Amino acid sequence: MTTMTDPPGQGFRLSQLIYDTRYRSLTIQVVAMIVLMLLFSWLVSNTIHNLQTLGKDFDFGFLTQPSGYDINQRLIEYDSQSTHGRAAVVGILNTLLVAVLGCALATVLGVIAGVLRLSNNWLVSRLMAVYVEGFRNVPLLLWIVLIFALMTESTPAPRAFRGDTPDASMLFDAVAITNRGVYIPAIHFASPFFTNGLFNWLLILAVLGASIFAISRLRHWATEKQEATGDRPTTWYLILGLLIVPTGLLMLLMGAFLDMPSLQGFNFGGGVHLRNSLIALWLALSLYTGAFIAEIVRGGILAVNKGQTEAAYALGIRPSTTMNLVILPQALRVIIPPLISQFLNLTKNSSLAIAVGYMDVRSTLGGITINQTGRELEGMLLLGLFYLVLSLLISGVMNVYNASVKLKER
Amino acid sequence: MKNTVILGALTVAGLAAGAASAATLDDVKARGNLNCGVSTGLTGFSAPDANGVWQGFDVAVCRAVAAAVLGDPMAVEFVSTTGQTRFTALASGEIDMLARNTTWTFSRDNDLKFEFVGVNYYDGQGFMVPKELGVSSAKELDGATVCIQTGTTTELNLADFFRVNNISYEPVPIETNAEAQQQYLAGACDVYTTDASGLAATRASFEAPGDHVILPEIISKEPLGPLVRHGDSEWGDIVRWSLNALIAAEEYGVTSANIEELSSAATDNPEINRLLGTEGELGAMIGLEADWAKKAIMANGNYGEIFEKTIGENTPIGLSRGLNAQWTEGGLMYSPPFR
Numbered sequence: 001m002t003t004m005t006d007p008p009g010q011g012f013r014l015s016q017l018i019y020d021t022r023y024r025s026l027t028i029q030v031v032a033m034i035v036l037m038l039l040f041s042w043l044v045s046n047t048i049h050n051l052q053t054l055g056k057d058f059d060f061g062f063l064t065q066p067s068g069y070d071i072n073q074r075l076i077e078y079d080s081q082s083t084h085g086r087a088a089v090v091g092i093l094n095t096l097l098v099a100v101l102g103c104a105l106a107t108v109l110g111v112i113a114g115v116l117r118l119s120n121n122w123l124v125s126r127l128m129a130v131y132v133e134g135f136r137n138v139p140l141l142l143w144i145v146l147i148f149a150l151m152t153e154s155t156p157a158p159r160a161f162r163g164d165t166p167d168a169s170m171l172f173d174a175v176a177i178t179n180r181g182v183y184i185p186a187i188h189f190a191s192p193f194f195t196n197g198l199f200n201w202l203l204i205l206a207v208l209g210a211s212i213f214a215i216s217r218l219r220h221w222a223t224e225k226q227e228a229t230g231d232r233p234t235t236w237y238l239i240l241g242l243l244i245v246p247t248g249l250l251m252l253l254m255g256a257f258l259d260m261p262s263l264q265g266f267n268f269g270g271g272v273h274l275r276n277s278l279i280a281l282w283l284a285l286s287l288y289t290g291a292f293i294a295e296i297v298r299g300g301i302l303a304v305n306k307g308q309t310e311a312a313y314a315l316g317i318r319p320s321t322t323m324n325l326v327i328l329p330q331a332l333r334v335i336i337p338p339l340i341s342q343f344l345n346l347t348k349n350s351s352l353a354i355a356v357g358y359m360d361v362r363s364t365l366g367g368i369t370i371n372q373t374g375r376e377l378e379g380m381l382l383l384g385l386f387y388l389v390l391s392l393l394i395s396g397v398m399n400v401y402n403a404s405v406k407l408k409e410r
Numbered sequence: 411m412k413n414t415v416i417l418g419a420l421t422v423a424g425l426a427a428g429a430a431s432a433a434t435l436d437d438v439k440a441r442g443n444l445n446c447g448v449s450t451g452l453t454g455f456s457a458p459d460a461n462g463v464w465q466g467f468d469v470a471v472c473r474a475v476a477a478a479v480l481g482d483p484m485a486v487e488f489v490s491t492t493g494q495t496r497f498t499a500l501a502s503g504e505i506d507m508l509a510r511n512t513t514w515t516f517s518r519d520n521d522l523k524f525e526f527v528g529v530n531y532y533d534g535q536g537f538m539v540p541k542e543l544g545v546s547s548a549k550e551l552d553g554a555t556v557c558i559q560t561g562t563t564t565e566l567n568l569a570d571f572f573r574v575n576n577i578s579y580e581p582v583p584i585e586t587n588a589e590a591q592q593q594y595l596a597g598a599c600d601v602y603t604t605d606a607s608g609l610a611a612t613r614a615s616f617e618a619p620g621d622h623v624i625l626p627e628i629i630s631k632e633p634l635g636p637l638v639r640h641g642d643s644e645w646g647d648i649v650r651w652s653l654n655a656l657i658a659a660e661e662y663g664v665t666s667a668n669i670e671e672l673s674s675a676a677t678d679n680p681e682i683n684r685l686l687g688t689e690g691e692l693g694a695m696i697g698l699e700a701d702w703a704k705k706a707i708m709a710n711g712n713y714g715e716i717f718e719k720t721i722g723e724n725t726p727i728g729l730s731r732g733l734n735a736q737w738t739e740g741g742l743m744y745s746p747p748f749r
């Protein structure tokens with residue numbers, strides 16, 4: 001009490017740190033900081049001490065040692081003589097693959113389900129409600145295991161395709177659905193000048209990108225013409241040509257051909273093998289996250305003022321056009337930020353891969369490598385770092401996109 | 411003021427609890443039970459029975475140690491571990507010892523910092539395939555899909571075997587034996603590979619064991635045994651000599667039927683007397699009571715009795731003693747002398 005009535009300029013007393021509101025918050029922060037540092041240093045020293053009693057050191061040298069184990073799904077060259085570091089990279093690529101596929105499918109599913117849930121058709125909107133509630137309210141792990149079990153138990157083994165009157169047959173002689181995964185035709189390149197597969201695909205992608213850019217210029221030109229003269233030039237055949245011809249020519253040049261899967265020994269050979277573990281994980285992640293995205297999309301649409309729809313209708317714009325040109329662009333502003341966290345969730349949830357034996361980075365670096373080398377601490381730190389960097393990257397990219405769609409204030 | 415005291419006390423308690431203590435024996439005694447790491451379920455080796463009581467060849471080692479240390483073979487808390495989690499569980503102190511068909515290897519001993527106290531089963535890695543595949547040798551498995559448990563030596567041996575023989579395979583990594591069994595039976599893999607004993611145990615639990623064959627090739631050495639953490643030799647000695655007591659008991663003919671009689675008074679075999687504590691000070695030397703080995707043997711019988719009861723020829727698993735016979739019978743089971 002006294003401090004308050006004391007005349008000013010009395011000099012600083014220690015008790016002021018607690019009783020004087022000018023200093024109090026600072027004191028609390030400093031104390032909290034010290035406690036936090038103490039806790040942290042205790043954790044670190046405890047770790048060092050425990051490692052010492054166990055006779056272990058802290059060393060990342062294991063990453064350069066041969067791993068000794070095989071990985072079934074590899075996007076880059078790898079065998080059991082490769083290093084643990086490379087095994088980690090194979091795992092990282094597998095994580096990225098399922099994350100990218102998952103985010104793409106989840107977005108498509110989510111947008112469709114979100115829009116349809118607002119449909120005036122009772123049946124359609126109810127069906128979507130069942131989908132959303134069903135997937136949102138059951139743990140993801142169960143979905144992963146369920147889809148995987150369905151796929152292994154209800155599909156034929158490769159040996160069922162054998163014999164003169166096989167129990168199972170391929171779809172269109174091109175796709176084989178087995179209990180080990182789906183085999184689809186692969187595109188290979190025969191030309192001796194284009195032997196590097198990755199390079200070929202990048203080249204094709206680049207040409208495709210250029211085509212799409214050209215198409216957008218074309219449409220721009222058509223719109224300008226329309227605005228100037230009132231007539232829109234017919235462009236669909238030009239667009240189609242731009243889309244197909246350059247890429248087609250390039251692939252012809254590369255000697256592209258279809259490699260059909262066929263039964264060889266125990267398994268199908270040739271083609272691309274989409275393992276059940278990948279498909280189950282991908283579908284489960286997409287369906288699960290899609291349900292959340294559907295709610296976000298629905299929320300975003302509902303957040304757009306009803307007056308916007310009414311105004312559009314009053315101008316005679318059709319409902320689908322209204323949705324595409326009036327509602328969704330505005331809804332996007334509400335949708336993007338929560339969508340980012342859904343993408344992050346999906347990416348991190350992909351570490352449930354272990355349930356179906358999908359060899360993601362959690363299974364290679366964070367599983368087998370740790371187990372074979374006993375480097376739990378190092379492995380887990382690296383794993384944490386990877387997910388952190390990936391999450392930051394995703395939110396960074398999405399934030400840039402968000403900035404580009406949000407209201408521009410001039 | 412009060413708060414600071416509490417905080418200080420908490421910190422001290424935290425420090426004390428955080429540091430891995432070296433004296434496992436004291437911990438076990440204070441706790442009143444032994445935390446023993448076993449598998450998630452492998453009939454014959456470690457699996458809960460219909461009443462939820464753990465039974466098996468590896469479980470018997472845990473019970474013998476608990477009996478030697480605490481006097482009660484049932485004073486064991488079983489912790490199921492997978493191939494991947496077992497070493498972390500042991501290193502972190504969650505379990506006091508691990509008895510989970512674990513292969514003694516150089517790197518596990520020296521790099522992972524564990525201490526294998528002995529071998530309770532000499533094994534090797536084998537392959538099991540459905541009979542209808544018509545495969546008679548592992549070398550014919552080119553291109554096959556193989557189910558393996560991750561985090562095992564199996565995984566490494568398999569990679570080596572296929573590489574050396576220049577044939578390819580598609581590994582399907584699996585967490586537990588139960589999942590592997592289900593995948594194999596569903597035909598999601600052509601071959602299941604693991605320790606031959608594990609294959610026999612797995613096959614015994616099939617509805618039609620006769621439809622599956624175990625291929626003749628044994629591609630590795632798998633000495634399976636219990637292990638403890640590095641750095642607590644007293645505890646390591648207790649587990650080691652509990653196992654040795656079981657093996658020695660078989661050699662000297664001490665069985666659960668005659669142990670009461672043999673231990674009631676000193677016999678004319680000094681080795682048995684020292685083992686059962688009617689002569690000498692062996693118990694005191696290892697920091698346990700004089701009749702520690704007697705209690706360990708009484709838990710489930712001697713090594714041979716345990717073998718016959720859990721995985722022997724008269725069980726569904728039907729393993730013969732083979733390498734695991736006593737050294738006197740041409741096997742490798744050999745306990746150093748009790749003196």
Ligand SMILES: N[C@@H](CCC(=O)N[C@@H](CS)C(=O)NCC(=O)O)C(=O)O
Nearest residue numbers: 449450451512513562563586587608
């Ligand atoms: N001995 C090998 C393999 C041990 C192993 O995992 N064996 C399997 C099959 S015999 C097992 O015990 N599975 C029981 C479980 O899944 O919990 C090792 O130590 O790495």
